[in-house]
Amino acid sequence: SQQGEEDPQALSIQEGENATMNCSYKTSINNLQWYRQNSGRGLVHLILIRSNEREKHSGRLRVTLDTSKKSSSLLITASRAADTASYFCATARNTDKLIFGTGTRLQVFP
Amino acid sequence: SQTIHQWPATLVQPVGSPLSLECTVEGTSNPNLYWYRQAAGRGLQLLFYSVGIGQISSEVPQNLSASRPQDRQFILSSKKLLLSDSGFYLCAWSLGINYGYTFGSGTRLTVV
Numbered sequence: 001s002q003q004g005e006e007d008p009q010a011l012s013i014q015e016g017e018n019a020t021m022n023c024s025y026k027t028s029i030n031n032l033q034w035y036r037q038n039s040g041r042g043l044v045h046l047i048l049i050r051s052n053e054r055e056k057h058s059g060r061l062r063v064t065l066d067t068s069k070k071s072s073s074l075l076i077t078a079s080r081a082a083d084t085a086s087y088f089c090a091t092a093r094n095t096d097k098l099i100f101g102t103g104t105r106l107q108v109f110p
Numbered sequence: 111s112q113t114i115h116q117w118p119a120t121l122v123q124p125v126g127s128p129l130s131l132e133c134t135v136e137g138t139s140n141p142n143l144y145w146y147r148q149a150a151g152r153g154l155q156l157l158f159y160s161v162g163i164g165q166i167s168s169e170v171p172q173n174l175s176a177s178r179p180q181d182r183q184f185i186l187s188s189k190k191l192l193l194s195d196s197g198f199y200l201c202a203w204s205l206g207i208n209y210g211y212t213f214g215s216g217t218r219l220t221v222v
Contacts, residue, residue: 030207040218042116042200043154045210088153096142096161096207097169100154 004032004089004101012107019076021104023089024069030092032065034074037086037103046074046087079108112137116201116214123221129174129188131217133201136182141203143184144211145176148198160184196221 007022023032031050035043049056049065049072056063062075076083086105090098116133123129135141142161146154156169158176166176173192177185184201198218202211 033210035211035213040198040216042213042215043202043211045212048208048210050208090211092207094207096204097144097156097159098211099156100146102153 004091004099006087006089006101006104008104009102010105010107012109013079015079015081015108015110017079019079019083019106019108021074021087021106023072023074023101025072025089025091025101026070027091027093029067030094032063032072033090033092033098034061034063034072035088035090035100037088039085043088076106079106081108081110084108112203112212114201114203114212114214116217118217119215120218121220123191123219125193125221126190129186129191129195129219131186131199131201131219133184133186133214134182135203138182138203138205140181141205143178144202144204145184145186146200146202148200148216150197154200158186191221193221195219 004023004025033048034046037043047058047063049063060077065072086103088100088103090100113136144159145157148154160166160178174188198216200216201214204211
């Protein structure tokens with residue numbers, strides 16, 4: 001079963017704009033992770049945020065986590081055409097397995 | 111550095127034929143290994159995971175099986191493929207719950 005649900009399902013923006021994707025989940029977690037998938041390729045790990053953390057940054061990426069609302073957001077600032085991809089959140093509970101959401105398809109137009 | 115190899119990249123197989131997909135990891139020891147399947151335009155479904163040689167946990171009852179004959183080798187198999195087995199199969203490894211996953215490049219399987 002899928003633990004996370006991303007919102008929106010699809011997002012189209014112009015280069016230079018910011019992109020925000022949201023993820024909601026259902027149960028308590030140990031950590032939440034975000035991944036990127038280019039079309040027809042494997043997933044690439046972007047960032048991991050632990051349940052006791054509220055915000056984390058990595059380059060142009062900013063992730064927030066609100067465990068009281070069971071939600072997370074991924075912000076990509078100053079987007080580029082190369083950011084075009086699908087983005088997935090994934091949650092880890094108390095086992096060594098990740099459960100992935102359904103993904104957000106991001107299209108960045110030059 | 112650690113790398114993960116997954117092959118073949120694409121595969122077209124007739125219904126009822128067997129399947130063997132292989133995944134190997136280099137540069138790390140005793141990784142956790144995972145097989146996921148992704149239907150077109152959908153999220154990832156966890157099929158199997160392994161925390162050690164010979165240890166396989168199955169997440170979804172289905173026509174597939176997995177084996178881990180060596181520490182860094184994970185194999186996905188089927189004796190008789192069904193049309194519903196078509197999809198994009200991804201292998202991944204991690205060092206545990208507090209680490210991200212590293213994914214292979216995937217195998218696109220089409221059962222005809």
